[in-house]
Amino acid sequence: MKSDGKYYRSYIEFPQPELCSKLLDSFAESASNFTVCSIKYARPIRLCEKCVDHYAQFHAIYENLTDTVVNGTSCLALFISQDRLNAIQEFHDNLMTIWDKGNCNDCFDWTADGPEIKNSTLEFNKMFSNTMNCITSNMNPFSNNTKEICNKCMGFYIRLDDYYKSLSKDSIGVDSICMDIVDSMNTTRSIWSKNLHCCDIRKTPELIFLTCTVIVAILPLLFYITVRYCRPIRDLPNVLKESRFKQSILRSVQGRIN
């Protein structure tokens, strides 16, 4: 036991520059705050909106680590790529991956003072809460008739949907819109079509369409039958008479007999 203690003490005897150690401590704290926040707001996703301050701090300290130079080496260089574990870098990257995967930056305008929520995000949030309010206030827990809700909230819903589609170029927005918004929209859509069955009006008989397909499908058959029985009578190709040794000998023999 004693020798173990000595061993560890001897390790401590090589201190890092003080400035860097302090920075590292604050980095650890910001990372833990950010992590706690991300997990808390993972479902339903409010991660971007709620954790943006933690993220900003986390990011800033990391930058600070890079920029602070002591004795010609940056602090970061003292901590990363020194060993196989490379824990600091790994934690940083993981946290960044989650943030980037969610396209969280897209929710905010990045000014010099820090993140500010975009107007479009605010607008969306307003419409979203309008729609949800409409649905919840009209919900009647005792009846299954959802027609009423559909009719009443249709306007809100459609405005929300259109606004969402306008946010991204391909109108799916998976890779460009911030995840908070995508998730809100997905939830709304799911409630709207799966729970309330408001989309069933899409199913219509489409009789004219079916008639058209039948006509188009019959056309090739008609074509083939017509071609089969109404073609001009052609002369069939002749088989060539081949000229072989045997035949010509026979012929010349016959010629001589005749």
Place this chain on the structure above:
Amino acid sequence: MNNSNSSLAEGNSETTCDTAQLISNDEASTSNYGQLNNHENYQDTEENDLHGSHGVRRRQPIQKIEPGSMNILSAKYESLDYDTCENHLLLDEERKRGYPFIVWKDMARWFIIMLIGMVTALIAFIIDICIEQFSDIKYMELKKFVDKYVLMDKLYIPYLLWVLSNVCIVFIGSVLVAYVEPVAAGSGIPQVKCYLNGVKVPRVVRIKTLLVKTVGVITAVVGGLAGGKEGPMIHSGAVVAAGISQGKSTTLNRDFKIFQYFREDHEKRDFVSAGAAAGVSAAFGAPIGGVLFSLEEGTSFWNQALTWRTFFGTVVSTFTLNVALSAYHGHPGELSYPGLLNLGKMEPFPFQFYELPVFILFGGIGGFLGALWNYINYKLAVFRIRYITAPYLRVIEACLVAAASATCGFLMMFLLNDCRPLGEDPTKVPLQLFCADGEYNAMAAIWFQTPEASVRSFLHDPIGSYQPGSMLAFVACYFLLSTWTFGLAVSSGLFIPNLLTGAAWGRLLAIAMQAMLPSYTINPAKYALIGAAAQLGGVVRMTISLTVIIIETTGQISNALPIIITLVVAKWTGDFFNEGIYDIHIQLAAVPLLPWEPPPLTHNIYASEVMSHPVFTLRTVENVGHIVELLKVVTYNGFPVVDPPLADDAEVTTYKRLRGLILRSQLIVLLQNKLYNENANTTWSNFNVKMNMFRREYPRYTSIDKLEISDWEKTCTIDLRPYMNPSPYTLPHRASLPRLFRLFRALGLRHLPIVNDVNEVVGMVTRKDIARYRVWRHRGHMGMEELLLSSEI
């Protein structure tokens, strides 16, 4: 002079000589060349014909044949000359040029191969970009209409728009194919295969064909037909090779005066095989597969140097395409687009020994389905040959199929409500149709994209992505559509549709296996890939090259064994029922293709039975009038040059001693330039008689009817000896068919004079004489039959 006079006098006297005479009436009519056919006097030899010439099974000696028969050879196809003509001019040229020229020519070969690779890749690039852009526009617009009208119960509007757009686009392509260049129809692989085998398929390697092909492919794929752009790439590569290596274009009427020394069939065919390989390489990103494709499907004459050059060409081709496509997609220098078809990165799939029977089963299913595909396509092809011959009918048919494809797709989207949540996988055009908000119709996603993208979806999507019911409907639908599409008057290939069908049923079987064995995790990608390989192998019956192509497109060498097992089983199963689709189409086109091996059990068939008997010969110093007459009356392309006979005995059958062989093309050039003995001193000095005189005209020589020969010239004479090939390959009349076949096939000959013991010409063997012995295999039986010839197909 003396000589020429006497030969003139002999002209009419030799009527009973066994060398065919132009003026004689009876014997000449038995030649197998169209113009000589006299249909009156057949009765005398009918009983002979019942058994063919030597007891080989033969059909009834019918005089008329129904078109669309597989047992006919067309007499219209000519062969290519692979043999070099070692005449005096060549000797002169060799003497003058010496070794520096050989070095120069070798370097030029490499340079041309590099150009071929690059140009082929650029054409592939253009096709790819056009298809992608136009498809995007088309499907985006259609999606807007569907989204708009689905809520109004007016789905027929987007449907009719889809039909209309398909029909219009396909109309452009099929008009081009049907009216401008019919040989550009289909994938072009059968035609290239024939060309590499040594058959001159008319117009197959012209610039016009290339243009029609390029536009045709784009319209076919954008028009929503069940066709791919990979097969046509092979044809395009072949045309590019033929064009560049010749340094001139007859279509454009331009002669760049370069590469004149490559203007002969021998060199051109080598380049074409490299070009076809470059096409494969650009299509699939498979350089080694391309080389093997050329080797397996094509060239009969193959050597180490050519392999190496071809490989260089394929690598250049895939590299160029990679650079171009990567730059286009915004990652210049990243090189992640090696081919048009990109199956996406496959993980190496581990397989256990107990899975091998499963692969065999997949191969069996693929072989059976492939044979069925071929059978349906064969029946359709026969129907098309018999009834849909007029160009306007072919255009209408193509348009109807385009409309039917759209109908099929739309009905499937409409009836199968297979919904998936948005955003889980990259879908370019997610169509909601009747799905809930935030979901899209899985069938619509497959139909609203190009077939390659669909193949990728089937290979890579997770196992629960598609419902089994919709997969089954899709397999049935696409199977029939693709077999219906192949053979239309549009340029599209069959690789992608078959890969798609196969991937779909492979995935379907994977789903079934998963349902039966819930405790295992089945990798759908593995079985989808195996299914795709099996289906394609069952249709085209390629083995080595297809294996390598699939390995290279998926980038996994460790998948080789499962793929090989599957393909071999698929080929065997398919061969049990019928032949590969390319061979079926070649046989329907009545092309005299020579297989790899001579027919077995034919050592008892001798050259004297195989050869065409009365031979049209020319004397070493021949009268111009006689040559002109001969060229006009027969369609022969090679004439043995013989000594004048010693005796003029009219009663005794005489053969004449072989001195050499001269080609029709050479005779025409001689006549054009009036190289007569009589004006040797006056005209000849004005220009040098050189090899280039012959090369200038290549490959399209003037027809004899277009030459103007005045009367005084007909009495002149030509000395053929400096121009003829003085030592053609010959065989004695007792040589067996396999021996004949091997010589012919291995050396790529066009004419093979048959001589007797004293080197006198008794007959002539050409490709058609040999190709008429064909081996058939069906349901485990095999045999040989003798095919009939016709000059009217």
